[in-house]
Amino acid sequence: MTPLPPTPATREACAELDAADPIAAFRDEFVLPEGVIYLDGNSLGALPRAVPGRVADLVEREWGQGLVRSWNDAGWWDKPRTLGARLAPLVGAAPHEVVVGDGTSANLFKALVAALRLNPGRRTVLGEPGNFPTDLYVTQGVTDLLGAGQRLADPDEPGRIAEALAAGDVAVVLLSHVDYRTGALRDMAGLTKAAHDHGALVVWDVCHSVGALPVDLAGCGADFAVGCTYKYLNGGPGGPAFTYVAERHHASARQPIAGWHGHARPFDFAGEYVPAAGADRFLSGSQPLVAAAALEASLELWSRVDLRQVRAKSLVLTDLFRSVAESAGLAVATPRAAERRGSHVALRHPGGYAIVRALIERGVIGDFRAPDVLRFGFAPLYLRHVDVFDAAHALAEVVESGEWRDPRFSERAHVT
Amino acid sequence: MTPLPPTPATREACAELDAADPIAAFRDEFVLPEGVIYLDGNSLGALPRAVPGRVADLVEREWGQGLVRSWNDAGWWDKPRTLGARLAPLVGAAPHEVVVGDGTSANLFKALVAALRLNPGRRTVLGEPGNFPTDLYVTQGVTDLLGAGQRLADPDEPGRIAEALAAGDVAVVLLSHVDYRTGALRDMAGLTKAAHDHGALVVWDVCHSVGALPVDLAGCGADFAVGCTYKYLNGGPGGPAFTYVAERHHASARQPIAGWHGHARPFDFAGEYVPAAGADRFLSGSQPLVAAAALEASLELWSRVDLRQVRAKSLVLTDLFRSVAESAGLAVATPRAAERRGSHVALRHPGGYAIVRALIERGVIGDFRAPDVLRFGFAPLYLRHVDVFDAAHALAEVVESGEWRDPRFSERAHVT
Numbered sequence: 033m034t035p036l037p038p039t040p041a042t043r044e045a046c047a048e049l050d051a052a053d054p055i056a057a058f059r060d061e062f063v064l065p066e067g068v069i070y071l072d073g074n075s076l077g078a079l080p081r082a083v084p085g086r087v088a089d090l091v092e093r094e095w096g097q098g099l100v101r102s103w104n105d106a107g108w109w110d111k112p113r114t115l116g117a118r119l120a121p122l123v124g125a126a127p128h129e130v131v132v133g134d135g136t137s138a139n140l141f142k143a144l145v146a147a148l149r150l151n152p153g154r155r156t157v158l159g160e161p162g163n164f165p166t167d168l169y170v171t172q173g174v175t176d177l178l179g180a181g182q183r184l185a186d187p188d189e190p191g192r193i194a195e196a197l198a199a200g201d202v203a204v205v206l207l208s209h210v211d212y213r214t215g216a217l218r219d220m221a222g223l224t225k226a227a228h229d230h231g232a233l234v235v236w237d238v239c240h241s242v243g244a245l246p247v248d249l250a251g252c253g254a255d256f257a258v259g260c261t262y263k264y265l266n267g268g269p270g271g272p273a274f275t276y277v278a279e280r281h282h283a284s285a286r287q288p289i290a291g292w293h294g295h296a297r298p299f300d301f302a303g304e305y306v307p308a309a310g311a312d313r314f315l316s317g318s319q320p321l322v323a324a325a326a327l328e329a330s331l332e333l334w335s336r337v338d339l340r341q342v343r344a345k346s347l348v349l350t351d352l353f354r355s356v357a358e359s360a361g362l363a364v365a366t367p368r369a370a371e372r373r374g375s376h377v378a379l380r381h382p383g384g385y386a387i388v389r390a391l392i393e394r395g396v397i398g399d400f401r402a403p404d405v406l407r408f409g410f411a412p413l414y415l416r417h418v419d420v421f422d423a424a425h426a427l428a429e430v431v432e433s434g435e436w437r438d439p440r441f442s443e444r445a446h447v448t
Numbered sequence: 449m450t451p452l453p454p455t456p457a458t459r460e461a462c463a464e465l466d467a468a469d470p471i472a473a474f475r476d477e478f479v480l481p482e483g484v485i486y487l488d489g490n491s492l493g494a495l496p497r498a499v500p501g502r503v504a505d506l507v508e509r510e511w512g513q514g515l516v517r518s519w520n521d522a523g524w525w526d527k528p529r530t531l532g533a534r535l536a537p538l539v540g541a542a543p544h545e546v547v548v549g550d551g552t553s554a555n556l557f558k559a560l561v562a563a564l565r566l567n568p569g570r571r572t573v574l575g576e577p578g579n580f581p582t583d584l585y586v587t588q589g590v591t592d593l594l595g596a597g598q599r600l601a602d603p604d605e606p607g608r609i610a611e612a613l614a615a616g617d618v619a620v621v622l623l624s625h626v627d628y629r630t631g632a633l634r635d636m637a638g639l640t641k642a643a644h645d646h647g648a649l650v651v652w653d654v655c656h657s658v659g660a661l662p663v664d665l666a667g668c669g670a671d672f673a674v675g676c677t678y679k680y681l682n683g684g685p686g687g688p689a690f691t692y693v694a695e696r697h698h699a700s701a702r703q704p705i706a707g708w709h710g711h712a713r714p715f716d717f718a719g720e721y722v723p724a725a726g727a728d729r730f731l732s733g734s735q736p737l738v739a740a741a742a743l744e745a746s747l748e749l750w751s752r753v754d755l756r757q758v759r760a761k762s763l764v765l766t767d768l769f770r771s772v773a774e775s776a777g778l779a780v781a782t783p784r785a786a787e788r789r790g791s792h793v794a795l796r797h798p799g800g801y802a803i804v805r806a807l808i809e810r811g812v813i814g815d816f817r818a819p820d821v822l823r824f825g826f827a828p829l830y831l832r833h834v835d836v837f838d839a840a841h842a843l844a845e846v847v848e849s850g851e852w853r854d855p856r857f858s859e860r861a862h863v864t
């Protein structure tokens with residue numbers, strides 16, 4: 033990795049970086065509300081300008097005028113595959129290794145069950161204690177259902193995963209590529225190899241890395257992966273998720289939600305389930321096409337993006353934010369080394385909730401994760417260096433002035 | 449049931465019925481393409497005029513301007529519950545017994561597993577041989593996974609279900625309220641009681657009855673039900689499905705796709721899964737809100753509909769179509785008695801595929817289900833009696849003239 037450029041120390045230096053930014057023009061392709069600096073694109077990505085038109089076209093022309101004919105004429109039937117093929121390069125996969133559909137939780141469920149079945153002599157799922165709750169809950173759901181067990185080990189503590197694998201009973205490892213709280217980035221290649229060396233398969237959750245940095249599922253030898261499209265990929269709130277199935281598992285992987293979209297010959301309407309070839313067998317039923325239209329427009333934009341440029345800018349933005357936060361005396365939970373972090377910065381503070389609320393009132397949107405984590409996400413396609421400079425200094429002011437202690441900022445409501 | 453009015457024999461008689469139709473005005477609330485008579489609302493419902501505006505509002509204001517704040521400010525987090533409550537009266541359920549989310553296949557999977565767990569001494573799922581393939585495939589997926597078994601019995605042959613139940617090993621019965629091919633309507637109350645009398649639970653698939661006729665899940669004692677929103681409910685292609693969980697099972701039912709939206713306290717981000725109270729525990733992950741917005745607008749329309757009026761008109765429309773089809777010598781697969789049929793009419797003809805294609809070319813859209821079924825669905829909110837008269841006579845002409853024998857109508861493409 034080339035060394036990082038020095039962190040800009042002044043707003044002028046930030047403006048110079050913006051002027052030279054090779055991906056600066058993408059900002060114009062997004063809708064960004066007046067007076068807001070949006071540091072929550074790691075939770076819900078901003079709206080691409082092309083989306084409303086594409087969604088309206090699907091609703092008014094394909095649905096309204098085409099009606100049921102659009103299943104053929106507008107390519108609706110193949111959407112899980114065509115969107116999967118469009119998404120594939122963003123995760124280092126071949127086009128036929130990715131399908132789009134269902135939500136992350138359901139896809140995790142399918143991938144975990146399929147992986148357990150591919151490793152029938154073993155009954156343990158190795159997870160991480162700090163994973164996103166759905167990953168832990170779905171694992172509990174799967175292990176309860178199948179009489180399997182769960183073990184937890186922290187991938188950010190050196191040696192813990194290897195130690196857990198050494199017991200020799202792990203069927204599947206489920207890890208997040210980037211930790212949803214701390215922003216820690218895991219060594220996908222190394223951990224995958226360690227799992228394989230111990231006879232385990234790996235399911236990667238790439239929700240917090242896809243669109244934030246180059247992801248190389250095939251190059252790392254991943255077996256399965258799931259991810260959402262509504263964070264860095266700007267696919268819209270709750271937009272359809274995706275599943276990666278390594279080609280070597282296409283003939284043998286069997287997922288349990290055996291619906292007709294995953295059938296080898298769905299239009300035979302046969303009584304017997306015969307799984308389709310390839311990743312298609314991970315499909316179940318019809319997908320919400322109005323939502324898929326939003327993702328389609330977003331992925332068109334992403335097809336023009338060079339993820340190496342995104343990554344380079346992300347590292348500068350996160351460093352910039354971090355350095356100001358540290359100067360203001362805030363504890364940083366995100367690893368410092370470039371190769372060990374994703375595209376968000378996590379701070380810890382007992383007043384985290386109120387600080388996030390006070391910042392939102394100033395137009396700087398981040399989020400809070402219990403018990404004490406402030407998260408700030410950096411989406412390089414629509415954030416300028418000057419935005420991050422301003423946001424970081426707003427944060428420093430809120431903390432240093434004690435502004436956040438106003439009781440109204442402590443009143444609880446969901447922050448997602 | 450009041451006796452049906454006589455079938456109108458002329459186009460003028462149909463026009464008179466339209467003039468007196470108490471639900472005629474709803475037609476103006478739908479977009480209907482020029483030159484088309486749409487008899488496929490049982491596959492994909494027509495577009496309500498209110499949908500494009502509501503979808504655009506969600507995309508441009510709630511997502512574009514509100515961004516992540518809309519999870520709170522626009523009620524996104526509660527959408528599965530608020531939409532469920534809005535849908536509940538259409539299926540005879542209490543507001544807290546229905547949640548909207550995921551697809552029909554995933555919801556079937558959850559309901560079947562939950563029902564099997566509530567009946568732990570038994571391992572057989574009783575299904576029907578002619579059910580929609582996904583129902584059969586999902587059952588196969590569940591029984592393969594759990595080492596349970598499947599038995600099939602035809603609910604339209606008197607005594608078959610009772611016979612199958614008498615073996616005393618049936619844990620769960622999965623039936624469609626209306627058969628997707630023949631349009632046969634099943635006796636939900638009687639079959640549910642028979643199942644309960646033999647110690648079995650019942651999962652009803654109401655995909656082909658919801659919005660077509662009054663459905664009374666609670667009154668019939670149903671345990672679980674699943675259904676889609678994109679047919680008679682006009683929720684949009686592949687729109688979110690729903691799950692009904694009878695209140696008496698709220699404390700004990702456990703579904704396996706244990707995601708964070710089904711957690712009792714999701715914003716604690718706790719490591720341990722604790723299911724939410726009520727039907728909420730059937731939720732898994734985030735739902736595609738752009739698609740949910742379409743459904744929301746559609747359900748607003750449906751909140752003003754009297755399903756008894758829908759049903760009364762549906763019976764006249766289907767009778768009218770049937771009588772013309774019979775006069776043209778076509779075999780009718782749909783039961784004749786009003787209490788034994790839903791809102792579509794199925795015909796059987798070896799040239800069914802080509803006949804459907806020839807009719808589509810004339811602007812009459814129905815569909816085909818292998819091997820030989822022509823389906824015509826009647827959505828009383830946007831179909832006039834004169835439309836059905838014209839469509840039926842177009843069908844008669846296509847068949848009697850031999851027009852359908854033109855080889856171009858036999859070239860195969862998907863018909864969904």
